[in-house]
Every structure is written in structure tokens, then in C-alpha cells.
Amino acid sequence: MDEKKEFTPSIIYGLCSWCGTGGSETAGAMHLQYADNIRPFRVPCTGAIDPVYILRALIEGADGFAVSGCHPGDCHFDSGNYRARRRIAVLKSLLDTFGLDSERVLLRWVGHGEGKRFADTVNEFNDYIKEMKKNPLAERRDT
């Protein structure tokens, strides 16, 4: 087994309780397979995800953090996803500023019925993070 295969990334997936979670349910109903090392993290709305949660995950051991919720225009709370997008933009530009792998954070909208899109997103991100290897922050004791 080569080294790449051995590395199973730890990935947190922030899903809103409406579309994101819905997408994962649809994927299940469609019997789609997806990487089982992702850990779903259900929130009422993507707008409820403070960048601090993402930072904490990345600092304490996650190799990647994905966020999915309702497409623009479909937010259950009207505008939570637009706010989430702004927060993630700020977070990613901070990570870029300090050379801390902003690609470890992924934002992609997934609708309730989009089971395939959900499964694809999980697999794609999982493969991507595998290529990136372990998150160096996770192993630093001086954080």
C-alpha cells in the first residue's frame, strides 16, 4: 500500500438542516456510495456557522471542512446562505493571507433533492484533501 492510500483524512461537513442535510438524505435514498470518513455536522443554517468553528476544527485536527446549504435564493431563513458566503470569503482570504491552506475549506450549495451532487462533493473533496496530505496545523502543539 502506498502512503497516499493509508492517509484517511478527517473531514467535517457542515450541513444546514434544510438543504444540506436533505441532500445527504436523498443520497442515502438513492443508495449512492460516498466516503465514510466525513463527519456531518448539522446546523440550523449555513449562516449559523461562525468561521471560528471552522478554524477550531482545522486547528484541532480536521484536514478539511466543507460547508453545504441551500442554493442562493432558497435559504430557509431567506438570507443565511448569503451571510455564510461572506463569512467564508473572509475566512478564506485570512487563511490565504497567512499561508494556511484556504483550499481546506470548501463551500458548495447542495439542494434537498441533489443526492448525486452531495455524494460527488464528498468524494471529490475527500480525494482532494488526500492529495493535500495531513493538515500541518493539526500536529502543532503550540497552537
Added chain:
Amino acid sequence: MIKGIWVEGPVKKGVLDFLNGLLAEKKIKAVLMPAKNKGGDSYAWFLMGKDRLLESADPVPPVMTTQGANVVSYLTKKGPVWEKTAVLLRPCEYRAVIELAKIKQVDLTNLVLISFDCPGAYPLEKYVNGDPEELDESFEVCLGGVVELDGPRNVCAICHRFTGTGADIEIGLMGGEGKGFWLVPGSKQGEELLDGAVGSESDNIDVREKAISDRTIARETKRNNTLDSFQETVMGPENLLNTLSACINCHNCSRVCPICFCRECYFDSKALSSEADNMLQRAQRKSGLRLPPDLLLFHLGRMSHMSVSCVSCGACEDACPANVPVSMLFALAGRNTQAVFDYEPGRRLDEAIPHTVFKFEELKDFETPYIKEYSKV
């Protein structure tokens, strides 16, 4: 609107005379500004009135003690002031006041905001532990805008927004060469207050405008170059954590920050306190754990909350007991996060803070597009 009134003579005295005049004519009821303390080694804010200012009042102090926006926020926390009150602010303090007004932490009703062309400020520690008299003297020389301040705070050396553009009244020092100053109205209220002020209708104000634009261009270049080379020294986990390694987690930087207004800061809250067991597990994962924990989380998290509104005033670094270059870290973070929204904190009252608004179509670069046929597994 008149362009400005030229007041000949010593700057600080002239400004105080002007303010005393406004008080005497009852155009304003009180003035909020710093005054030198009895010991002579620092400044504190005072609310002054009814009829005259404190003898030790200083409209252009050489240090920034409490950030002025914090003082204004304190004053109007429970509602507006009832009578006209003038506040003397450094440009970065003024911009922080505007940011706080946007999120209703300052009530601008009845306030007259006055700012000045800022020569910069000395590090607080340098002033308090140094020779204030000598520093006062070299500061005075810089008021006219010809000589640059020697050994200012890091953020002052690269400050490109050193005028109080937008304030009701600007005290124009640049180009005055210390022989006098201009009173420049920036609003209708400012113009009314200047009506009848002692001085001459100005025909030489383009000297100031020229001096400002020259210095702005030079400072913009200096700011970007300095921040770029600073960035190289803090990029990546190793460099960044080394830069932060002296931090003692006291959170002073956030406590003195005017933009960090939260009643209870998330990073001081119970949300972050965990059982010993949790910390032992983290230590196991990381082969050791620095305590108190969450150092990087605090700094990056705070940046994610407030860097879009960071006015680069440097209060954080003045308050840091551990010599962490906090103000440079936040200046760098702010420059980059503000650029995402083409936002400049404190520029205009009607420009909403990016976190409070959105556009339907924007920020596509921060989303990962869906590759339709991703068909592994």
C-alpha cells in the same frame, strides 16, 4: 461651503481658542478631548465645559491612550448626549467612531466630530517610560507636516489615512508648516460652527491639499511594501506561530480594540472552556498542548470577526505586554479582507459593514464549482 479658514499662530493654542470661543458663544455645550495628566507623563480623556477647557487639554496629543471611539461609545452607550458636544479625535479614532455608529454602539446625535491631520503617535510605552518633555518637543516640530515623526508606532509609520476626511470639522495642519492651521468644514453642521470663527477666509488651502496628496501617495506605497514584506515573515504555520509565540493570552488587544465591542467576547466565554480530559486528548493528538490553549484560534477568530472593520489604529499593540506585532498582523489581515468587498472602514457612514449586507450575485471565487460528472467510487 467655504473651503476653510486660515488661523495664524501656534497650532494647539489656536485650536483651544477656537473651542473656547464655541463654548463661550454657547454653540456647543461641552468638549471631549484628551488632557495631560498631573504627572505629565500621559493623557486621559475629559469631558470639559461649561465655560472653558482644562488648561492641560491637548487637541493633538503625541500618544493615543484610550482609543477615542471607546470613549465616545462609553459616553453614548445609554442614549445620545442632549446638548452639542464636540469630540477631538485622531483620524483612526474618528473612523472607528463611524464603524461603531454603523452597528449602533455610538449615537452620533448632537456630537460634533473634529479631527486633524495626524502626525502619528509614539508608542505608549515609549512615552510613559521615556522623557515626555523631550518627546513633546520633537512632536511639536512635526505638526506642520514638513518633518515626519521620529520613531512612531508601527501602524503610524505606514498610515495612509492620516486626515480626518468626513469629520464635521477638520483641523488642517499639513502644509501649514507650523505657522498656523486651517479650519475646514466637512458637513453642514461644521460649516455653521465655523461661521464667525476668528481667522481669515483661506486662499492658500491648496497647499494643504497638495501636501496631503503627496504624502498619501508615498504612504500608500510604503504601507503596501511594508505589509508585503511583513507577510513573508508570517506565512505558514511555522512562521505565524513563531510570531505569536510570546503571546500570554491576556486578550488585552481585544479589550482595548474599539471594533471588538461585544459585551461578552466569545474567546472569554464558557464556550471555549473545556474539561481537563478534553485538553489531555488534544495534547495526545498533538504530542503536547500549549496552555492556556486556543492562542491561534483567538487571533484568527478575532480577525474573522472584525478585520473588515479594523481601522489600523494600533491600540492593540500599545496594550500588548508581550511585544507581539498585533497591529501589523491585523493591518495585514484587514487590508486583505477589506479588499474582498472593496470596503474601507470609516470612509462613509452610509457604507454598510460587509458582514451585515450581501449581494445576490457575488464572491463566486470563494465557491468551488460543481464538476458534474465526478464519478469516482
